[in-house]
Amino acid sequence: MTYAADYYATYSVVGLLAVLGVLFVAVAFGAGRLLRPVVPTPEKLLTYECGVDPVGEGWAHTQVRYYVYAFLYVIFAVDSIFLFPWATIFAAPGYGATTLVEMFVFLGFLAVGLLYAYKKGVLAWM
Template sequence: MEALAGPAPSYFHGYAVVGLAALIGCLFVGTAFAANQLLRPYAPTQEKLLAYECGVDPVGEGWAQTQIRYYVYAFLYVIFAVDAIYLFPWATVFARPGFGSGTLVEMFVFIGFLAVGLLYAWKKGVLEWT
């Protein structure tokens, strides 16, 4: 029965398939960009070369100061997004036999660290939108 199955694939067969798919994808993207370059109309004017933001003509400098609290909100979001990334695999492992109480305690410690961080940010007044 094994004679009908054919020879076993070599070690690099899987890598070759992935490499071929990547090469075909790169060729497809390159062909699309080349076709766009050849087929698009090209009529530059001074007005078309201006920076454009929400329908308003650019006036003054392009530099603007941003308050630090927006970065703090973004940082807190990233922390809790990473928390969610770790919770989903934990939930799948927790259901397996032998991973019960130890895994549960580890996750409560992890969530406890995040809760202490959130409590610290709240006490410092970081979470108040002004």
């Protein structure tokens, strides 16, 4: 067997696994559709909202401010995830000064982002 045949044989295994995965999901959805009871009633067709019957229109206005808070949370969550590996590398010999400078650069970028959000008035709770 040549090198090219081994190379393509590896991809055929990956392709076979992908086809089997898609087939498994299709069979599961098909079995669910065949086995589930279908008894539509007016109550089942209503929009469910925390156990309360819906009143009025289905659309509600949401302030963009909440998305900005969520975005800021994600930024600082990524920051905390980055701090843990940094703390383990910082203790290793020969990496102290380099990792310290890298961390201050990273925290500087975060501080600039936080300052920008503060200047725009995003952090003012209303």
